[in-house]
Amino acid sequence: MSHRQLSEQEAQEKSSELRTYLWGFGLALVLTLIPFGLTAYTQTAARTLYIVIAVCAVIQVVVHFRFFLHITLARNKREDLQLILFTVLILTIMVGGTLWILFNLYYRMMPAMLP
Structure with a gap:
């Protein structure tokens, strides 16, 4: 070689x-x-x-x-940055929604155990 x-x-x-x-x-x-x-x-x-x-x-x-x-703020890398920011947005919505649902269920199922 x-x-x-x-x-x-x-x-x-x-x-x-x-x-x-x-x-x-x-x-x-x-x-x-x-x-x-x-x-x-x-x-x-x-x-x-x-x-x-x-x-x-x-x-x-x-x-x-x-x-x-x-990933920089250069003009040719903007698409990569937008893709990452969109992914973060979707993950935030998913995690936030999941936590919201879980705490809502906890509140409805166990009201006596709330602090």
């Missing part, structure tokens, strides 16, 4: 893509370790921990979109 030599432009693109993946991995790792460290090693209030975890999770979603899925 022979391996062809990469041209200068291909080598530069490969290096740039590797750098992008490494940046994404580093940011994802940091955004995972921050909530873990706060939860495991500090005595922070529960509400503050929930806020920090939620903020880190949202930022990590953006990092994954940008660095791993290559």
